[in-house]
Amino acid sequence: MNIETIKWVNGSTGSPLGGSARIIDQTKLPNKFEYIYCRDVETMWQAIKRLSVRGAPAIGVAAAFGVLLGIQKFKGREKPEFLKLFNKTCDYLALSRPTAVNLFNMLNEMRAVVNHHPQADVAHLKKLLFKQAMIIFKTDQDVCRRMGNHGAKLIKNGMQCLTICNAGALATVDYGTALGVFYSAKRKARKFSVYACETRPLLQGARLTCWELLRHKINTTLICDNMAASLMGKGNVDIIFTGADRIASNGDTANKIGTYMLAVLARHHGIPFYIVSPRSTFDLNIKSGKQIPIEERKSEEVTHFAGVATAPKGVKVYNPAFDVTPAKLITGIVTEYGIIRPPNGKSIRRMLG
């Protein structure tokens, strides 16, 4: 049952550096379960870019591991050379994807290690950076379980829950944000069911969330994204949980495209709408969601499937990977410190500040 989305695997050298980052290749699921071993930062960059590893918290860990991959090939002792490579590696990883702030936050944590140890030599810095990456890894495991416990309190027996995309073990190290809430509720023997929105265009809901939830024997029904409204209209959705890719200081939340749709529909139908997200997904440097850069991806994701064209040649496509849900449509944000409810500048500062 345990899913290890991303893990540092030591090499044969005995030294922790000289290893590789092992990730589940999520582009192949659910039909094939395969690992990718990233032995250099370029492989990790590509894995992030093409969504072999995805989900804001997992991308954060992937970035930290990516830094290790970038610096481990440095064999010298000259610190300026080392720092040049380190900074180049961080800058490079920062260009892999633009929206999930965990990527930048975790790169900043790695940079802080260097900044806080101006006297350290190369060997020492390598050790410190390795240690920090492992802290980032373990923190994610811990934080997800804490969010799960807070969120599980919201799930009552008999509830029909709904989620979009994959905010599960596959979006984190091994537990999940929104799906972590379901796993914690299941451990508490709560009886509930889940509707999973398939999440076009890349079907993370159908491919990944259904796969995870079935492994956990959670009562799961797959729907197309355009069916969520109909379910709500029939009274078949009691509560909605989604993950997040970046939360502004006022609570505006960027998440997978379709999340804003769910939030508007939830408001219309009087259904509570929760974001489940760790501190590491908050971007307190920006005032509102308007400042969140939204990744637009290539049109082929929409116009083709499995190599087959699903639209006529030459049609224009708009393919944003994320949308922004204004804080006023969010009932609460489940964090590792508790539930911020309702989310706004003040309540967020109080919980996280």
Add this chain to the structure above:
Amino acid sequence: MNIETIKWVNGSTGSPLGGSARIIDQTKLPNKFEYIYCRDVETMWQAIKRLSVRGAPAIGVAAAFGVLLGIQKFKGREKPEFLKLFNKTCDYLALSRPTAVNLFNMLNEMRAVVNHHPQADVAHLKKLLFKQAMIIFKTDQDVCRRMGNHGAKLIKNGMQCLTICNAGALATVDYGTALGVFYSAKRKARKFSVYACETRPLLQGARLTCWELLRHKINTTLICDNMAASLMGKGNVDIIFTGADRIASNGDTANKIGTYMLAVLARHHGIPFYIVSPRSTFDLNIKSGKQIPIEERKSEEVTHFAGVATAPKGVKVYNPAFDVTPAKLITGIVTEYGIIRPPNGKSIRRMLG
């Protein structure tokens, strides 16, 4: 540019009966343009069932032609035998799909021909039924152009329109309901653009609507259904047009799954939401949308694409083909007689009664 979705093609016998119904096989579009020649009612039934011909008005014409296909093999003169075959054919066609009322309304028109001519012999009835089927065919052509002209008045220069599924030439004989509005606006040299929702699971928006609109050189952008809310939130949608599969006497409207989603989102964003639908899609025998039977289709439509699994084996699927939009969320219904605005029991009776 002209698209002939469904057409009666005379046979070599010289007699109108003894022909076949030629339909475009819409399951193959946009990659292949192929006709199916239905020479018996079973072939037509299958074509309706698997959506080779779809769209409420086109299904109505297909049903009328299906009746012709059923009776043309009758070579005798015994009227009771003929009526038995006629009724069996109508009953059989009525089981092909449950939601679009045009199917039942057009079968009733064919039945009315028989009922109104109790003295007619078999040969005469055959002629009358053939004539009625051709009236149904030509009425659709006429009615769509009239709706287009009424609806085109709603489109102003610079407008960004949005639609879902295919309510175009491919959903009618050759012009369309919602897309007919765009064609009429284009003829009036109105400048506007269209966002087409891809319409999961069978992608009629991506496959059919984009194909049609590109042929008409209309500025078209394809989106996934879950992106419509984001576009609206950004102020990029000025007006929405959709077709209908059945409209109750109070204005509640069944249409392709996702339509209700658009209507709720439109209300939230203050965007006018119009249904474009002929008289033949109204079911004045039912009080409200609660009485409209909603077709649920097989789970493979959601879990597979082009033979490739997109979800794990064994996951439950909810796959309704339609949803019901309450009249109160509909700005107006564009009919061949004019625009019913706002739609309710009284305004509908006044326009159609």
